[in-house]
Amino acid sequence: MARILQLREALLEAMSEEMRRDENVFLMGEEVAQYNGAYKVSKGMLDEFGEKRVIDTPIAELGFAGIGVGAAMNGLRPIVEFMTWNFAVLAFDQIVNNAAKTLSQSAGEFKCPIVFRGPSGAAGQLAQQHSQTFEAWLANCPGLKVISCIDPYESKGLLKSAIRDDDPICMMESEMLYGMKGEVPEGEYLIPIGVAAVKREGTDVTIVSFNKMILESLKAAEELAKEGISAEVIDLRTIRPLDHHTIVESVKKTNRLVVVDESWPFAGVSAEIAYEVQKYAFDYLDAPVTRVNSADTSLPYAAVFVEEYLPNPTKIMKAVKEVMYTNA
Amino acid sequence: MSAVVDKPKAKRKSGTPKPKYSKDQYLSWYELMLRIRRLEERALLAYSQQKVRGFCHVYIGQEAVAAGIESAIRPQDAIVTAYRQHGTALGRGIASREILAELYGKATGANKGKGGSMHFFSAAHRYFGGNGIVGAQIPIGTGIAFAEKYKGTDNLCVTMFGDGAARQGALHESFNMAMAWKIPVLYICENNGYAMGTSVGRTSNVPDIYKLGLGYDMPSEAVDGMNPESVHEAITKAAAHIRAGKGPYFLEIKTYRYKGHSVSDPAKYRTKDELNEYRAMDPTKTTEQKLLDFGFVTEEELQAIKDMIKNEVEEATKFAEESPFPDASELYTHNYSQKDYPFIMD
Numbered sequence: 001m002a003r004i005l006q007l008r009e010a011l012l013e014a015m016s017e018e019m020r021r022d023e024n025v026f027l028m029g030e031e032v033a034q035y036n037g038a039y040k041v042s043k044g045m046l047d048e049f050g051e052k053r054v055i056d057t058p059i060a061e062l063g064f065a066g067i068g069v070g071a072a073m074n075g076l077r078p079i080v081e082f083m084t085w086n087f088a089v090l091a092f093d094q095i096v097n098n099a100a101k102t103l104s105q106s107a108g109e110f111k112c113p114i115v116f117r118g119p120s121g122a123a124g125q126l127a128q129q130h131s132q133t134f135e136a137w138l139a140n141c142p143g144l145k146v147i148s149c150i151d152p153y154e155s156k157g158l159l160k161s162a163i164r165d166d167d168p169i170c171m172m173e174s175e176m177l178y179g180m181k182g183e184v185p186e187g188e189y190l191i192p193i194g195v196a197a198v199k200r201e202g203t204d205v206t207i208v209s210f211n212k213m214i215l216e217s218l219k220a221a222e223e224l225a226k227e228g229i230s231a232e233v234i235d236l237r238t239i240r241p242l243d244h245h246t247i248v249e250s251v252k253k254t255n256r257l258v259v260v261d262e263s264w265p266f267a268g269v270s271a272e273i274a275y276e277v278q279k280y281a282f283d284y285l286d287a288p289v290t291r292v293n294s295a296d297t298s299l300p301y302a303a304v305f306v307e308e309y310l311p312n313p314t315k316i317m318k319a320v321k322e323v324m325y326t327n328a
Numbered sequence: 329m330s331a332v333v334d335k336p337k338a339k340r341k342s343g344t345p346k347p348k349y350s351k352d353q354y355l356s357w358y359e360l361m362l363r364i365r366r367l368e369e370r371a372l373l374a375y376s377q378q379k380v381r382g383f384c385h386v387y388i389g390q391e392a393v394a395a396g397i398e399s400a401i402r403p404q405d406a407i408v409t410a411y412r413q414h415g416t417a418l419g420r421g422i423a424s425r426e427i428l429a430e431l432y433g434k435a436t437g438a439n440k441g442k443g444g445s446m447h448f449f450s451a452a453h454r455y456f457g458g459n460g461i462v463g464a465q466i467p468i469g470t471g472i473a474f475a476e477k478y479k480g481t482d483n484l485c486v487t488m489f490g491d492g493a494a495r496q497g498a499l500h501e502s503f504n505m506a507m508a509w510k511i512p513v514l515y516i517c518e519n520n521g522y523a524m525g526t527s528v529g530r531t532s533n534v535p536d537i538y539k540l541g542l543g544y545d546m547p548s549e550a551v552d553g554m555n556p557e558s559v560h561e562a563i564t565k566a567a568a569h570i571r572a573g574k575g576p577y578f579l580e581i582k583t584y585r586y587k588g589h590s591v592s593d594p595a596k597y598r599t600k601d602e603l604n605e606y607r608a609m610d611p612t613k614t615t616e617q618k619l620l621d622f623g624f625v626t627e628e629e630l631q632a633i634k635d636m637i638k639n640e641v642e643e644a645t646k647f648a649e650e651s652p653f654p655d656a657s658e659l660y661t662h663n664y665s666q667k668d669y670p671f672i673m674d
Contacts, residue, residue: 026478052478058508063467063501070471070485073456074406076478093498097461098468106449106457107439108662142663142671166665194670241670279674 002185008041008178010152011117014159015042015079017188019049022077025163028055028064029081029118038083039119039178065091065116069098072114077163082118085134085172091116092137099168100143113166117159120148120172121211121262122299122310131299135210136268138170139240145193146239148172148211152182154237157191165193174212196243198250202232205320206250208273209260210236213311217260220316229324239269247273248280255286256323260311265293287323292316340623348557351624353399357556358619359633360398361391361612364415366641367424371414371431371445374645375591380431384445387415389586392611393518394419396559397486401514401567406476408456408469409488411446412518412585416488420453425644434651441654442662456485463489463496466515470502473513473576484512484570486563492523494537503576507544510575514566515541517580518553524589525597541578553583554609 005013019025026049031038033046033056046054057064061082068078082088088095095116102112122131139146145167149155155173162169174180199214200221209217214235221231232250236243251257257277259270270291277289292311299309321327347354368386375384387394394415397407409416414427422438430437431445438448447458456472459465469487476483493499494517506513517537521528529535541548547569551562559581566577584606588595619625625633660671 055509058501058504060501060505062498063470063505066464066467066498066502067471067474067505070408070456070468070473071475071478072471073468074472074475074485076475093461093464094467098459098464103665104662105439105443105447106662107442109439109449109451110456111665113665145664244670 002183004181005152005184006178007150007152007155007173007180007182008039010156010182010184011041011159011173012043012045013184014156014163016045016048018160018163019053024075025077025079026053026055027079027081028057028068030057030059030083032056032081037081039175041178042081061087061090062094065094066098068114069094069102069112072099072112072168073102073110077113079115079117079163082116084130084175085118085120086130086132088116088118088134095138095144095168095170096141100141104143111166112168115159115162115169115171117171118173119175119178121174122294122306123175125301125303125306127301128298133172133263135172135239136263139269143168144240145169146172147193147237148239149235149237150174150177150180150212150214151235152180153184154191154197156184157189158193158237161190161193169193172211177212191237194238194241194243196246197235197237198232198246199235200231200233202230202254204230204254205256205258205323206232206234206247206254207258207260207316207320208234208236208247210239210269211262213260213262216311216313217316220313220320223313223317224320229320231320242272242276244276244280248277251277251281252284255284257285257289258316258319258323259289259291260316261291261293262311263293265291265296268293287325290319290323292319336626336628338623338626338629341621344621347618347622347624351622354615354619354622354624357395357399358612358615359637360395360419361556361615362634362637363424363640364391364394364418365612366637367418367427367644368414370428370641370645372587372591374431380445381433382444383411384431384591385412385589386587387412387585389606389610390518390520390553390583391415392556393553393559393581393583395556395611397516397563399556400560400563401484401486404454405483406454406456406472406485407488408459408465408472408485410462410465410490410493411458411460412490413446413448413458417448417455417458420450420455422448422450422453422455424640425647428644428648429651432648432651433653434648435654436647436651440658442658463493463498465489466493466496466498466502470506470511470513473506473511474509477512482512482571484514484567486514486516488516488518490523491517491519491521491528491537492526492531494540495523495531499540503541503544503546503578506576507546510573512570513576514563514570515576515578517578518583519580520583520585522589522597525593527597536580538578538580546576546578548578549580551579551581553581554606555611555614
């Protein structure tokens, strides 16, 4: 029996189920316990698991991320929640220099099974410091795995896989979509890390996206269908390792690719995908790979800037028509 | 029947105060300190021969800290430290040959040639590195200790850092949470006077580093780090406090490095007089003298220890020299626990 759950409820189930399953899993972060989570993702967890396993931290991202790394090296499986990934920048030393390097610099003596999670991306008029995406930053670093997903069903399965994974994982959610509802089946299931999902099948053009831009891409595909253009929409779900295979196979079928990526354009996820496709599907391409990213700027406050900055269905449709060589 | 010739027996020198610890204790301190000293000298020689590359920070002068720590804690306690770590690793019991082979970048090294001078790790020895980012090991050590408390053991984690790291924000975040949550962590600042070329007095308005703990109501003391007895005593007391469930403890152990920050540092920022002042307190020399004065060993027995260490270092050097380098394909191992991780290969 499937239920309709919000994204936050699906994530809550994932953490709670894994904590029931494994005594070594615990959750720490700002406001996760008594406040029930800044976005209520951990609602009720303190009541069920107690203060030993659901831990409110002071505002000290570097410090508590490092405590998580040490605990992971010493046999526990921490889930470290960042109130947003913007604040996790303070903890990047622990994520990049320590969690990602533990296995390599110890030549396998110690592993670091830890999940860093929290919302990523723009979320209304939050201005420059609270609107960034970090998928590309972290996916650049070997040793880490990076998940970015907003579907409740998939997010639950991916987070459960992440908690059981022996490698350090960064999981990006979405502040704006914690309330988004979706079908989630009863009972135990996992979604594998590193596998993309085809969200809509199509024949004329491939749109690859992830996180909340998948919704914009699906809206664009819906509109395009009305105009007789059949778009295939692929949700990456995992950024590192990237599921090159699914993308390349789709492009071999559609011969056209638009990447929709909320990250900044420079050296980002879209650039990586464009490289892979020109390398492995060069002869199949009927048009240059095109991308729709956020603007190559900081994001200012006023609504007009947000509209100008972010990808949206109009921009995506324009890009699709560009690769289709059809006039808008 | 042949005549039995008695070997000369060790005698206590008249006027010598009674030893505080047993003969075995002094011998084990002396052996470890001498092992560290000789192996570090060999590391420097091998570096000058370009057999050891990369960064190399030696522990010469600070040996009493490693010795006093190990005698006061248990093998199942954890230790994490920074990159001046050869001595700490030897104290944990990692073999000289594995350490030297690691410096040589050999497959037989403590970490298969993947860590080098700054990164030794050993799960069996409860040794968590060997960390290269100044101060980053302070929250990590706090987390290692957090896990011990979580699992309900009475183990502690000795979390070591230098005077330079004491100025990192990571220290303050860690001290704060460790006290708030009563984490069984023993923080040790090895204050050797200089953060690379910058003296402690130039880095802060608070040159007494132990006082940083007082702002968090953490028991904090300064300790003479030039002899193993005082280090051992301070750590014994601190460890008892921690094991009683009372939370962390902070010791600023005042020590000195005779050499520069790393092999490339001529240490022109300090005077010869200052160096000689510390050399006069050299922990290997003073402990050697105590062994003789207490009548614990004869000159001959002392020589036998020196020969044993010398042979160990020679054997370790031979082992390092003759061991193979790792296979280049090892580049792709130990990046992920996942065995079939799909690396980008083009």
